[in-house]
Amino acid sequence: MSTINDVAERAGVSVTTVSRVLNNRGYISEKTRQNVYRAMQELQYQPNEIARSLLRKQSNLIGLIVPEISHPFFAEFANAVEFHAYQYGCKLLLCNSHRDPDKEREYIEMMRRHRVDGIIMGSHTLEIEDYRNLNNPIVTLDRRIDGIPFVASDNERGGERAARLLIAKGCRKLAHICGNLRLDMLANRRTYAFERTAQESGVWFTTLQTDMNVFDQSEYDRIIAELFEHHPDIDGVFATSDIIAAFVLKWCRKLGKQVPGDIRIVGYDDVRMASWASPGITTIRQPIAEMGRTAVELIRKQMDGEPYEMENVFPIELVERETT
Template sequence: MKTIKDVARMAEVSVATVSRVINESGYVNVDTRKRVEAAIKEINYTPNEVARSLYKRKSKLIGLLLPDITNPFFPQLARGVEDRMQEHGYRLIFGNSDENEVKELDYIRTFVQNNIIGVISSTNYPESDIYQKLKIPIVFLDRTSDDNPSVYADVREGGRIAAREIVDRGSKRITILQGPAHIKPAQDRYLGAIEVLDELGITYNVIQTSSFSYTDAEQWAKEIFDKYIDTDGVIASNDIIATAVLREAYRLGKAVPEDVQIIGFDDIPLSSLLSPSLSTIRQPAYDMGREAAGLLIKLIEQDKVDEKIIQLPVSFVERETTRRKN
């Protein structure tokens, strides 16, 4: 890795002169500046952003905190954030909290130590003192908060759409996978689904799950058909769980969608590659990430912010785990 000393040696100047050029501090004559800039370009030198921000007391670093990077939904969020930030010259420091409040606090402290100037967080604890005490702009992503800017999808409507679609396609004995109790979006999509089923007078069963992970998905898929063997429609808490349900249905010799219909949630890339491909509720994850980044940039740069709460629409993606409407 090239250092500032390598730049100084090539440009035949002092390290202090290179530092003044990089940090735009102090006088450097035009010819010397050109030599330094040419040397930087030739050896592809990249200044240490943290050290540079500490020197200038002005950072371009943003902290991004996600709850579970193994869930394909969250890398889509992260990509949207990163692309928008890079367009405006910002860089990310990333943390994966594993939905653990202690680990989350540790990452926030690490962000602060690295002189970040803003945070985007997909936290399950938006009202925590961790965030109340921060003196920098915060945007919650895929989460809601009464007191802070937030970007999220209308997941409650997503639950309603899933319930309507599965009923319209003929399911009468429906099982809902509720999703983790501590994750508000999971509960919102569950509440949306039961609102519609109650309105329509459809009997349904509920299985409470404690995570969205691959590791636990298989046991809940088995529980559906052990407890409710005549289930003919499943509304899953996310696409990962829906994939496990699809696999279990085939293990039991059930035809999908003829014997049992399945609707997921999120529309992760895997959903379209399954056989049969998964019908699901699409959250615009990449767009959500871009919106959150754009909102944070406005807050940092103190631009006018018309909306601090941004809700994006969801939609039903019809594939092969649901029947065609009559």
């Protein structure tokens, strides 16, 4: 195996110069750099992966920041990101932010130090300025920031279809449970579209927001218990995730309400769990696997200087199961 000394000799430069090229440090003329690269190729010099990263200025790492990987939506999204990153020879650095802005910021800083090729941001507690200071290629999930490409489902159409379905099935008193609307997320459009559609149809509705924490089960229980206490005659629920829909289903069972006889339920996402539930949960399907693939492609296109779309909105699909 050839060493850095062999490379230096072949290129007719000092080892220091080779090291500088490797470390991308100090002034090196383009001619010298090319000589060193050529010598490395000719000698099939194999620095280890870390040294190679320095050489290529690529780490073959893609960072993914999600609120919590144990949430089925993010687990299925990460699955797709990992699969497609692997096709490009990239590995996945996985970070849970737990919606903690400090942890999110610290993770972004770590990723910069590790020179990740790009960051897919699926957690959104940070201010827009924190993103602007990044030089890495970046893609956001479900958040629109000028100058940064995003992937999202057609949230607007999703919210509208959920409302239309419940109304068409005869529901006249609707509840909608959504994430916290203070988070600047495109998912909020589900709520606005649902409310607008109900309003235009003259159907009564109420909207309940969860806490900032995406995944607090006791919070879901509290909200749903309160909903049925104050509005026992609710006959249609649109939940912003299949998990919340499953919690509504659980409460209906507890309170002796027939689904879909007394009350109809529509979720969002179509995570696998929606079809495992009994009864199977009717839901608005986002194409999670395709969104993951596109997120990876958007990183690669930015790296390679290829053109790319800024707005990547995926059509939703109504999947009718047994809760409507």
